[in-house]
Amino acid sequence: MLLFQRTPAAQVLLPEVNLISTLASSGSLRTAITVVAGLGAYDRVAGATTLVQLAPSRGASTVTGRVGGDLTAIFQITGTPTPPLGWELESGEVPGMELTYNSGEGIAALVGKPLESGTFPIRLVATHGPDRFGRNFTVSITGQAGVSITVQPTSRTVAFGQSVTLAIQASGSEALSYQWYEGVSGDESLPVGGDENTFTTPALETTTNYWVRVSSDLATVNSRTAQITVQPAPPEVVDAVFPAATVGATYSHTVTAVGEPSRFTLTGLPRGLRADAVTGRISGRPEVSGVFQVQVRAARGGSSSPPVSFPLVVKALSQGLVGTFGGLIQRDAASNRGLGGFVSLTTTSNGSYTLRASTTSSSGAARAGAVAYSVKGRLEAAAPQISAKVGGLDLQLSLNAETGEMTGVLGTAGVNGWRARYHATFRPAESLAGYYSAALRLADVGDHGVVTLPQGTGFLTMIVGSNGGLTVLGRTADGQAFSSAAFLGSQGQFWLYTGLYRGGGSLQGEMNLTEEPQVPFFGNVIRGDLTWRKPAVNELAYPGGFGPVNVEVEGAYLAPASRGHVVLGLPETGVVSLHFSEGEIHTSLTNPDLDVVWAETRKFLLPPALENAGRVSLNLNPATGALSGQFSLVDGTFTRNKVAFKGQVIRGSDGDLRAEGSFLLPQLPTAGQAANRTAILSGRVELIQVRGEPAR
Template sequence: LYLNDTLRNNGQITLQHNISNCQIQHNIMVCNATGKQFILMHNTTSTFATNAIDWNLYSGSASTSAKFEWRKVDQNNFTNWRSASDQDDHSFFAATVDFTDASNLDFSLSDTSPAINAGNPAFVSAIGEEDYFGLARVAGTEVDIGMAEYGSSSAIQPTAMTDDATLIDYDRATLNGTVNPNGFQTSAYFEYGLTTAYGSTTTPQDLGMDTLDVPLSELITGLTHKKTYHYRVVASNTNGTTRGADRTIVTPPMPPPVVTIDPQPMLLPLGGSATFTFTATGGLPRTVRWRKNNVPISGAAALAESYAIPTLTLAHAGNYSVLVTNGTSSDLSTAVPLGIVNTTPALVVVNENATLTLTVSAAAPSGLLSYEWLKDGNPIAVDSRITGVTSSKLTVKLATDADAGDYVCRVTMGALTLDSGERTVSIRHKPVVDPFAPALPWIVSGSVTDIVTAQNDPASFRITGLPSGVTYNRLNGQLSGKPLRAGTYTVKITATNLAGTSALSTSVINVSVLPTAGIGTFHGIADRSLDLVQDYLGGIFRFTSTPTGAISGTVTFGARTWRFRGRLDAVEGADPTAVIAISRGRAYSALAMAITINRTSGVVNGTLSDGKNSTGVNGIRNHWNSRSQPATNFAGRYTALLTPPGALDTDPSYPKGHGYGTTTVSTSGTVRWVGRMADGSSVVHSTIMDSAGKFPLHRLLNRSLGSAQGWITIAVDSGSLFADNSVIGDVSWFKKPETSTRARNYREGFADHSLTALGSRWLRPAAGDLLLDLPLPPSVNNLQLGLTHGGTDTAAQSAIMSQAFSLRTNHTAIVSPGFTNPLKMTIALNATTGGMSGRFTLSDPNPSGSTRPIVRTAYYYGVMLRLQENGGGYFLLPALPDPLHIPPITSTNSDILSGRADLMATPPLPP
């Protein structure tokens, strides 16, 4: 065991657990250094007595410092180990073992080794038993310790014999020899050279440690022809080196090169690739040099066994050969031609009656190429028009349609042929303009998408006489735009190509006018929306449309107004439409207003969208003109009330009074509404009216916190010669919460709700007649004004919330003598406008306990309805103080409530 103490626990041998019946004898154990352990014995049972450790040689450490372990206890010297383990009685230590060459793992013993004859004298080798090297196990007086038995036979060197070389050629040979290792590990090689100094060796081969002859062969290359080489075999083992006898070989002369297969001629396409090859015999190494036109070609590619041209050009045409050379001589191949032909196809267009010229690009050594032109695969006959059929240039004069077809030039070089690229020839004629008629009838502001076409591949068009607003693309004849004026247009068209200009083509096109209902002034309403930056306030739009289809106008959302321009898109027989982009500056995204105008009624329907959200828009057209179509049957003054639904009477969050308005209609169809909402908000609005008397109403209220919008219609009554025209409609009313802490009038706002519009035409009574068509002669207390809602139900005088008046022919109303007026109510009636107004006073006990009553004076405003023979309006009444409320409610911060004032004829007393 040699230096076997570098792994587990630094011991040469580890014995543990219940190991038994082991014989560890006649071993040499060499450790790495002083202090390393030889034997680690972990056994703790009594079975160890069956093991035998003895007749061993220890080295590498003195016995006094040698390390052993016995049952997990270190024994610090050889004596302690023997005493503790009762082993190794005949073993000993030596400073050195004296191996033959331990560094090269030759563990045979030298003649000075202390292991010689140091074994157990009682050892008797078995019949045929040998040491590691196959020698007799006992060679001396006693058996040696270790793997090798020392004796005279252990110093035998290998034998070596140089044999004749075989397979001798001008540059190579196979060297042969025989070696006997004589029982020792042996390697062998050949040395060779031009002298007996040799100078070159082969790679050593391991021949093992046999005792028989071992053949050895090695192929050597790179020899020089016609030279004498010396060689011999060399064998070595630990006992020495043996060299065989010197022998010689003579290399024969190198065979000269002979080109047996020449490069081949080639006729190839331009842009393709070419590769020249050859076959030659003769000795190696050899050099190659390719030649063009008998001139060596430069560059590394010309030195290769094959010559490649990756991309052929006409300049590559020529005669190619190859010169092959070795140490004996050279041989030049036959020169062969390389021809190049352009095989790229092409389209050729020639004008009618012009000269057609076709050429082929080809190159080869002079005089080797011949040509033949073919048309549609057939030979071409030569005549007075056609020349050059057998040359690289074909000429055809006065070309006609019969000359159109596929042409190729067949190029021949010796036995090789290659067709040029196909020339597809077509004859170009002057354009012929196709008859033009619009696919759909043209109409003012209608999109024109027709295209003018012509035969024979026109390159450009010239078109005149198009209506204003319509243009064309001169390259492809595409028409675009929208006509701006109606009329009959004579359109003149020519087309041009390289062959010339076509004959003039004429087309008569009628452009229809826009529908009358699509031209004029339009007003309408945008539906309420929580999106689109309108805060549910709704909106109104106004625009005009001209006879050319141009649109301009405004759209108002809340307090913001944006202008827009656009153009109608009309189609004959269909309603005009438009999609108009409305810029809202940098703060908001643009709006798109998409509308359709009914071509008969002028009614507008559509949407406003910001791309994510949208709301509906609806509008009307002003049907009237004071001169050509006056609104005579509608013109005049009208009064109307705006009444909340009865379902809200018990809900204190909504105003309860009548809103009202006085409307003036002109013969031009303009409408002006002046009035108030039931919370006192002023409403002034000007707009237009359609043919049926319908008009939009929209007004921002309460500092843009609320709005009123809806549709009002004046219904004519021809039976009364339009004196009894009536007013009907619905108005949406909405208010957001107040932002001011001082606000008292419905400070929490109120939800959107619908008011019913009802009224009639107002006419001043004839002289001597009474207002509201009350009967004559005037009677006492023929008129009554009643008050409801607005907090009147909690007033101390709630039971007397009406007052009788006597209406007189001078249109004044008084409290007749002898009748009381507990509310101190007044009334003023305007026979010209139909307006009514007045005041009343309430007196209530002071909730603070003071004897001074709470006095509240309220004013009411409204209008009279002639046809309905009544009137109405609203009043605003502060609520009573409440000192117990937290915080206290006073006369200066209490809510102001809207109440209803109703004017009516007093029913006559029963007879």
């Protein structure tokens, strides 16, 4: 706040007169001097800092004038320790007038010729550094005699290419005429329009000013300038062809426009794609196929282009890439400690996939079992369609839409698989569905008779559903029960993978189920090759481990998958021979081999005890083909009592060999060796037809 201080009149009058002489016309100057001189000793009156009007209305808060007439409004501030350094109109303005002053003097003037009639509130402020003192005044301007503008033409903003209608309202004692002009008020170089109080502009592409002169026989008044601000021209979308997209595949395309667009609006995109409003880039993975009409608008400021429609073709994912895939992970020391594994993959028509893998971690404990992993994602447009991390290893899979093959790598281990061929409703595996069995035998001749390898015959049974899915249950030659599940490929191929020995070993490989069209079902056979690995373990049966060793698979159809059927391959009614071999059974003094009768009741008739040296018991289930029993060996005072054996009816290439399996035989103890600490070896059991016609 400016401080009050009385100031001698002589110190005030002279600078004020000097200022007035520089600002006002001669007539105004005389008036101003008279007014100031007439103040007398006003500053000797005690009071606070005061800002007053000196002229034309001394002491009043209202300044009056007329449009077009000379007007000088003089203001003075008193009661300050020093004159103000500056003056300003803090708010308000009077068209045609401006504020003038000399810095460091207590006088300011509002000088000019008012251009418009009306009431104009203003706030005048005197400043000295951070100190400010102000007062509100009202400037009232009347029109010239006979003419008064009551409503001025209005400035506005319009879109590019738009026209606008301007209007003015005026009153007068005589008839009024109107002349519109392009330009600022007072510029008569470009007359436009007719003698009307309204004017419609042409379509505007640039910002343009207009004003109007209102005249009567007595007077003329100019309106204020109306500025019509024109927004920039809208951008123009560039015609272009959208590249085709494929369901599930990564897509990217950028729409363009000339005219420096600031944003884009795109509608009609298929689900899965999105547009960047700033760059116009379309990206994502479309989830549906079809032809989509995409509308594009480009905008700048308030201007927007008309919509332009582009067709976007989204091609359906090849049907050869949609479905269920599966296969084996090959044994690899670096990636899965040589234990292999399997993958199953389901893909959808929108390009999404779910992958499951079972394999042994390369970094886990030595006896750690297989770990199940699950990964979800979207197929890429080209091979490899799948790239993901599984158990810390890089997985890449390529799918062949034509052949249905799935190939790739997990770490450094190869992956090989195929697409499921059958569907319970649309493509049922009618001629392949059923109940099967197969023998698992050592494939390499060099492995036959090797005591460090199980010499018995393993076996499996398998149920194939109408959807081509299959489940496997089996038993290895050293007594390990296992299970597996898979499905049939286009060539009847399927895989088997099972972890063994508490995760330290495995049995895996690929097999084929083929059919003989001339012999429906009866001609369906299984062939394949497996590999079998056991780790070194602290147990009596093969503690040093083995493998992987090669195992051949041979089997055939037995019965429909439903219950209540008698399997094929049972012995003919008559005599069959039960034969035991391998497992060092030949070192025993007891020979458990036995001829028995297979009766019409589908039961075995055993010989008298005197003819059954090994005290053999024997059972064969006609509904499943499962063979089971036991025998005993007596060697002096040492008896190996009730040695169990298990087997399965197998329809193989040898028509007389009706069933085969294995037994686990504790060995004779050596000197000083405890009987319960002897090695256990695997031997083979066979059921051979020796009478009657070959089984059907």
